[in-house]
Amino acid sequence: MDLAGKISILADAAKYDASCSTSGSARSNKGGVGNAAVGGICHAWSADGRCVALLKVLLSNACAYDCAYCVNRRSNDVPRTGFEPEELVRLVMDFYRRNYIEGALLSSGVIGCPDATMERLIAVAKTLRVRERFNGYLHLKAIPGASERLVLEAARWADRLSVNIELPSAASLRAVASDKTPAAIFGPMRVLARAGGFEPRRLPATSAQPAVPLQDSPAETPVSFHSQLPAVSHAVRDIRPMEGGADLPARASVMDARALRRRDPGAAVLPAGQTTQMVVGASPESDLHILTLAENLYLAYDVRRVYYSAFVPTGGDSRVPALAGPPLVREHRLYQADWLFRFYGYSAAEVLDPLHPNLDPSIDPKAAWALRHLERFPVDANTADYRELLRVPGIGPRSASRIVRARRLARLSPSALKGLGVVMKRARWFVSCSGTMAVDAGRVLDRPDALASLLRDGADTLLEPLQLEFAF
Ligand code: SF4
Known part of the structure; x- marks a missing residue:
């Protein structure tokens, strides 16, 4: 097969891997070829809407x-x-020199055994770095089951490594991907956390999330927040990412933990850290289950990003559901919830709970949380602290910071909020300025269903008629 034929097959086969995004590392050119820029590698969007980084390709799909x-x-x-x-080294360099790409995500099917595959990927990365003096962004896949030595070796040459967790429970791994084991996934994750200077953590108990066992011992009690889940909670019983390390003084939010972690984008080893990916919709776990696991991965292993990949039915395998199409809306809602962890200070237990184990496809998770906690609104923009402001639909980290700065100079009015970047069509139901609101929301705040209809995606065009209907 000629090179074009190989590229066509292996780039297409790689598009299902969602775990790539902007690079997160910065390294200037020292006389070689290329730079790695924090601003990220180029993105391309494939026909089915997935983000495809150039060059994103498999070494082999066999x-x-x-x-x-x-x-x-x-x-x-x-x-x-x-x-x-x-061949792959030449391809990356040729594409780079032609300015087609700014980096590469290199993955592979398991060629014989995990170690043999990892060695071939390392050979590509090392040749690029050493012989070709390629200084661009390199994201490698750690092959599940590869030895610790090889995972560490890969970390020497890559900006980022990812070990895909793929299924969110040991039971689903056994049912759907029986060649993989939790140990083959969490072992490399642990190694990569340490390579990046992070000691994997034990997560201490809170009333919402009791203590997490340290070892995969069958005698241990399963994580009790999972025992609160409905039937599918079997799940994380023996897929426990939390091992070793000292207890945190308190269970930090993902946002706080990330703020405390000093990162060096120019670090010699794995400057862009590790990421992982979960396939969504190929197994029965709830969104609460998936988000709790994601939260634990952020906190326990310093995973930089968890990616959610809607299961793309390829047909012909009875081990996975016969979906009409990939659950893209669910994937989108999970990304929104994940965003709430990382930038808004929410925990998984806040976003969802055993009574609401799945994200509402029709409304974003922040608005859904607000609707379940209407007693906390309206929030006063002139007195609320930064975190309270972040809870207001329509206020994000940037507008919350601007509000905190602006009110030092003058008392804010509702009309001033829009100029500070607040999305008033959402925020106006939830925010006041020293007792004054942009709308008379009192009657709506007593009617969560009415408010929900205003906040549902796509309802914006209906806002004016609905306002009239509720006689503001
Ligand atoms: S997800 Fe499984 S089957 Fe697919 S390439 Fe990776 S190891 Fe092979």
């Missing part, structure tokens, strides 16, 4: 594993091919 959700699984009848490491 995989020895048989993960039911994956188009490259052993039992799937698709054309197989692969690059020689030298």
Whole structure:
């Protein structure tokens, strides 16, 4: 097969991997070729709406594993091919020199065994860095089950590594991707956390989230917040990312933990850290389950990003549901909830609870939380602290900071908020300025259903008629 044929197959096979985004590392050119910029590598959007980083390609799609959700699984009848490491090095350099790409995400099916595959990926990365003096962004996949030594070696050459958790429970891993084990996933994650200077943490108990066991011992009690979940809670019983390390003095929010963690985008080893990906919709876990696991991964392993990849049905495998199409709305809501962890100070237990284990597809999770906590509104923009402001739909980190700064100079009025970046069409129901609101929201705040209809995505065009209907 010629090079163009290989690129066509292996780039297409790689598009299902969602775990790439802006680079997060900064390294200037020291006489070689290229830079790695914090601003990120180029993105492309494939026809099905997925983000595809150039060059995002597999070393080989001839995989020895048989993960039911994956188009490259052993039992799937698709054309197989692969690059020689030298071929892929040439391809990256040629694309880079032509200015087609600013970096590469290199992954692979399991070629024989995890270590053999990892060695080939390392050979590509090392050749790029050492012989070609390639200084651009490199994101490598850590192959589940690869030895600690090789994962560490890969971390020497890559800006970012990702170990894809793929399924959010041990039970689903066994059912859908039986070649993989929790140990083969969390082992490399632990190694990468330490390579980045982070000691994997034990998460202490809170009333909402009791203590998490440290070891994968069958004798231990399962994480009790999962025991509160409905039927599918079997789940994380033996998929516990929290091991080793000292207790935190208190269970920090993901936002606080990230703020405390000093990062060096120019670090010699793994400057852009590690990421992971979960496939959504190929197994029965609830959104609460998925988000709780994601939160734990952020806190316990210093995972830089958790990506959620809507399961793309490829057909012909009874181990996964026969969906009509990928659950893209669910994926979108999970990303929004994840954003609330990282930038708004929410916890998984706030976003969802056992009574509401799944995100509402029709409303964003921040608005949904506000509707469940109307007693906390309206928030006064002239007195509320930064965190309270962040809870207001329509106020984000930037506008909350601007409000805090602006009110030092003058008392704010509702009309001033818009100029500070507040999205008033959402915030006006939830924010006041020294007792004055932009609308008379009192009657709506007593009617969560009415307010929900105003906040649902796509309802904006209906706002004016609805206002009249409620006689403001
Ligand atoms: S290991 Fe599983 S997910 Fe990865 S390429 Fe092979 S079949 Fe696909």
